[in-house]
Amino acid sequence: MNPPTIIINEDHWIAGVQRDPIATSREMPVRRCVVNHFTGGATGTSSIGAMRQCGVSAHVVIDRDGTITQCVPFNRAAAHAGVSRWRDPKTGTLYTFGNTFAIGIEIANAGSDPGALTWARKQPGFASIRARHANGGAVLEWECFPAAQIEAVTALNEALVQRYNLDDVTGHDCIAAERKDDPGPAFPMQAIREACGFSGLPEVHRA
Numbered sequence: 001m002n003p004p005t006i007i008i009n010e011d012h013w014i015a016g017v018q019r020d021p022i023a024t025s026r027e028m029p030v031r032r033c034v035v036n037h038f039t040g041g042a043t044g045t046s047s048i049g050a051m052r053q054c055g056v057s058a059h060v061v062i063d064r065d066g067t068i069t070q071c072v073p074f075n076r077a078a079a080h081a082g083v084s085r086w087r088d089p090k091t092g093t094l095y096t097f098g099n100t101f102a103i104g105i106e107i108a109n110a111g112s113d114p115g116a117l118t119w120a121r122k123q124p125g126f127a128s129i130r131a132r133h134a135n136g137g138a139v140l141e142w143e144c145f146p147a148a149q150i151e152a153v154t155a156l157n158e159a160l161v162q163r164y165n166l167d168d169v170t171g172h173d174c175i176a177a178e179r180k181d182d183p184g185p186a187f188p189m190q191a192i193r194e195a196c197g198f199s200g201l202p203e204v205h206r207a
């Protein structure tokens with residue numbers, strides 16, 4: 001299967017993908033990195049509903065089959081990162097509160113959530129690993145990300161880095177390591193970073 005071609009329009013929406021807009025009040029004039037997340041839930045649609053109910057948001061949600069849904073245009077701030085820290089690897093500048101500079105991608109995946117794993121195990125193609133998170137904790141079961149989903153995630157990270165000249169691709173568990181475990185040990189972070197022109201793993205920041 002060929003990876004999807006992603007074109008980002010002048011209005012900061014991806015061409016030709018489905019939209020499920022979540023209104024946000026703030027502009028995001030500066031974009032510096034992509035933060036990848038897992039939803040810790042069932043379908044992408046169910047997680048968009050849950051985000052709306054909780055008053056949070058991400059720019060894009062990517063389902064297990066690679067379906068992309070955009071919720072927030074890339075020139076508006078989405079509420080996905082919360083209290084967090086990130087050092088720009090190109091300039092050395094330390095930033096806090098990722099929502100003001102980071103594009104957020106939510107990836108439909110159970111993570112290690114027992115309830116979500118019970119749902120995910122019943123889906124065709126389910127696979128999981130047992131691993132300890134790099135940030136510590138017990139050895140847990142983590143849902144694997146299907147190939148079609150990772151192809152879409154990789155293509156979107158690449159398209160965003162190119163379009164906005166971003167300096168980093170990271171994860172929520174790297175910018176808020178003291179409280180977050182997503183996208184976790186099953187996520188091929190290094191391979192996605194390499195596809196985007198970066199090397200190794202992201203710097204990990206704790207409060």
Ligand SMILES: [Zn+2]
Pocket residue numbers: 036037038080172180182
């Ligand atoms: Zn997250």
